[in-house]
Amino acid sequence: MNGFDFVELAGKRAESVVRLAQDLVRLPSRGGLDDYGPVLDRVELWLRERSLPYRRLYGPDAGCVGLLVEIEGGRPGSWWTLDACLDTAPFGDEEAWSFPPTAGDVVGGWLRGRGAADSKLAASVFCHVAEDVQRVSGRLAGGLSVLLDVDEHTGQFGGARAFLADPDARRPSGVMIGYPGLDDVVVGGRGLWRAVVTVHAPAGHSGSSKNVVSAVSRAARLVQLLDSAELPGADYRFPLPAKLSVTSIAGGSGWSVTPDRVDLNVDVRLTPALDGPAAAALVGDVVAQLDAQLPPPVPTEVVEVACWPPFRLGPDQEPAAAMFRSADVLGAGVKAKTAGPSNIGNLLAGHNVPATAGFGTRYEGLHGTDECARLTDLPLVHALYHRTVLDLLGAFRPA
Known part of the structure; x- marks a missing residue:
């Protein structure tokens, strides 16, 4: 498949991606405030309907802190992880919003509501990438994990911690975190x-x-x-x-x-x-x-x-290098960025797991009022992650 094929396929899948993301935005899941059960249940239903293998991850207090999807390839190789959170920031002053924080509607090409940008749209994209990968898993090397975590916006990162501590989880060679933002891939952070x-x-x-x-x-x-x-x-x-x-x-x-x-x-x-x-x-x-x-x-x-610890991936270090290869094929003008704020990549760096953050759709109101995500960017974002995962799993190398 060339770059156009990936974007065209992603365009055909966009309606399904948006529909799942809308369902998730309409289910409040503010970190430390709401019950995560409904949003986790909705994703589980979607995964079961498509026969994707998944299981729940639990924290020290026995509460569910995330879902883990694991797609194993037909040949030995490295495992890679896509990560997006299903919990969100608080709503803040709801009177200041021009629409309900759980609207989950699409207006003027924007998905509106808390979590649209961070990171329920990315969670939906990653679920669809898992489905795409499962269809061709027999010819791939290694495997793909999709971590859909909660307890992220509390600052506890319970889902990621449970994933790293789980003795049955495949240790990833790298993680790609689905934060929003179309211009950069964060490859490091203080x-x-x-x-x-x-x-x-x-x-x-x-x-x-x-x-x-x-x-x-x-x-x-x-x-x-x-x-x-x-x-x-x-x-x-x-x-x-x-x-x-x-x-x-x-x-x-x-x-x-x-x-x-x-x-x-x-x-x-x-x-x-x-x-x-x-x-x-x-x-x-x-x-x-x-x-x-x-x-x-x-x-x-x-x-x-x-x-x-701080972290910063080198220009040839995976999974960042694969993301930039895909960006070149797809014609996306993406730059490497070292971020001032810390993110979950720092937690992973403490476990010697390299990570990137972003690429995602453009956005407004992140953690603030009137959060929304630009859906015209969705096909390119979906295509980049789909192609990058296939690249990392050896789809473009001789068997």
Whole structure:
């Protein structure tokens, strides 16, 4: 098949892809808020009707955190995974929407509703790619997994974690994540190191004649020190610099009491020049500087809550290379991108699994008001993933 054939076939399948995506958008599945059962049930019904092999994945609390479809080829080879989430961001202020967040309708060539862009349309595309692959699986090498996960927008990534921990799941040689966006394929991202920093001070009355450096004042000084900390810049290994942000400060109550404790959330975006241990050491040095300048009754505490490594695939590293080969065949002008925000690719990088994020349709209102996805992009997106998977599974190489 040439590039035109893939796009033409995807165009013929577009009505079916959109219909399933509409059904999914109409079923609210906000991460941590809604019952995921209905949206999982709808996908299961679609898979059963087409005799696609699937099973549920469960988290530590025995709750279902995703569906896993596995299509085995007729010859030995590597396994590859398509991943799209079925849960969504919250609706936010529903009064600000110009249509219901679960509309699931198509207006002016746009699929409308929460999850249309992130990532229920991609989930539908990947289900259809699995069906396409199953039809020719006997002549393919290795296999395809499709992970349709929930518990993603909570930040827990329960579906991906369950997939990686499942002893029966085929270990993927690479994962392609179905995030939206037509112009780029994300092949790397800064990692993250996060901690809660707790500063202490003697409590007191704000009207007391005794001068006391409060925990609020100590926290304010800590923010100044953190903001002025010197971080590595971009270099030949990674095109983005490290970044440190204080994202939350909590403590105190009312006006008459100077508090004895303030908690700060510190977020450090990692690069190869500043990894997790280096970030921990940097924050530790700043905390020591604070305690030396403004001695506390109890040393300032740093509790790490998350650490993901940065990642960046090389130009010839799969599955990114296969995506760019398909983009060339299909005439899609796609660029490689290293992202500032972290994504599930960082979690996978911690398990030595290379990952990409995007290519997907253009969109508006992602995680915001009036989310929608542009359906005119759908045939090209579907064609690229279909061709890329067949390429990775050896369809274009001699048996």
